[in-house]
Amino acid sequence: MQALYAQLLVGLINGSFYALLSLGLAVIFGMLNIINFAHGALYMMGAFVAYFLLNLGGINYWWALLIAPVIVGIFGMILERTMLQWLAGLDHLYGLLLTFGIALIVQGVFQNYFGSSGLPYSIPDQLKGGVNLGFMFLPIYRGWVVIFSLVVCLATWFLIEKTQLGAYLRAATENPTLVRAFGINVPRMITLTYGLGVGLAALAGVLSAPINQVRPLMGADLIIVVFAVVVIGGMGSIMGSIITGFALGVIEGLTKYFYPEASNTVVFVLMVVVLLVKPTGLTGRAA
């Protein structure tokens, strides 16, 4: 049973990353009509920024948790201002192609300087060790990742669904022209939205650094799984993205325990099943 709980925990952690990344993809898609293929590369950048902050600036994990998403978010906003904004009105496919190109550039540059092997990032002192819960041994850092991700996801949900700013955002998603007519600076909101989505990816990157090591290609395979998560959950609902992300992580964890051969593929297989049974996705608005 110990092993089962351990795999469940790993599943929850992967689920946290799926949730944070698919949430960002959904928010960006809502405003920019772009599927951000660079999301995995920016997740990787988040981890690398944390690594640089620690090793070059002596800035610890806690500050990195704040600073790395801001730095990567600003980088994202520069990308949006200089490139993505020119795609407004074009077919969605161009956004996918452009961000795929950006992902290749970012990953290629990092691979060139850091190879393909992982760089270590140690767990902060305050979160070292673990507690015995009676039925399992819980490493504190892993528990922290799950709880903190959940809080961030819910905070994002609250920001978008329950605040004034979120109301503007949702309105601009529905009808940007009308919202502009009310005197709201929609282009600036679009830039900030992209920054927010990218920041969430970078945050996930920082969280994963002590667990998975810092590697240039850490986001490349992950983003494809997240795409499958997005296809399963649909991008219409924020809460849907969060729940689907965590649920699929848990299912993946269970698969690792019961049938490890399929753990790489279970999310994709589930995607196929969902498409056959309910083509619009679980939370279902048709695209």
Next chain:
Amino acid sequence: MSALTDDTLPMTPRAMRDEMIVFAVMAALLAVVPFTGIYPFFVMQALCFALLACAFNLLIGYGGLLSFGHAMFLGTAGYVSAHALKVWGLSPELGIVVGTAAAALLGLATGYISIKRQGIYFSMITLALSQLLYFLYLQAPFTHGEDGIQGIPQGHLLGIFDLSKPLVLYYVVLVGFLAGFLLIYRTINSPFGEVLKSIRENEPRAISLGYKTDQYKLLAFILSGTLAGFAGSLKVFVAQNASLTDVHWSMSGEIVLMTLVGGLGTIFGPVVGAFVIIAMQQYLAGFGQWVTVIQGVIFVSCVLLFRRGLVGELAHLLRRSL
């Protein structure tokens, strides 16, 4: 929503004549390659990728469907052909048939699943499906995992043509490429192709006119997958191996890149694009990961600066259909 090709010209006799002339020039140039001293292996490889990119272009350029998983057809047909040749000891022509048939079946299965969603979701689904296959091939015993299937015997095609001779192999690959190219050209200009274009332009309207668009899309997907598989089977004879790189997502990205560079929705664009990208990889092989960076830069500049691609820009300049 603006279409992918903003200046599609109507098919006039003049356009048809232009295209036929360009085709004849292309075929003639390719036919004399072995006598120019250009490394034939390079051209054979480029021809396989050119056919692959043309097959991909049939979907994106004429059906408006961006498949981000076309490497799965290349890899599947490659693995099946390689296995058939090496383990079952089939003759080359049967090896090609078996590999291509496997790609057709895969096209039927993956097409049925992926056309259930439109636009951007379609791209994500094809990418996810190809990643699913990648992991299956990574674990399946017959693919030999990371090593791949190596040392594939080339044999005698139809019992006559000795494929281990580079010159013979070159012309076999060339004939295969030209046949595939003409099939795609015929498809584009058939009534089927016209319906496909109408789906690209405005799917709800095509549906309202009574076309069962899902059937058209599925058929186009199967055709594209089959031809991509045919290219993969031919490539087995050129490279004499089948490996995981052919099913990896980065290969799917390269196929997209070739077509984008040449020109989405142009007839000759994918061929030009494939030669450009393969040549670039050849000459920049010493630069390691910078090749990836350069590919990324080409992606970005194509999308931002010249969306029509090389051939598309030329056609626009000359006001011709190419």
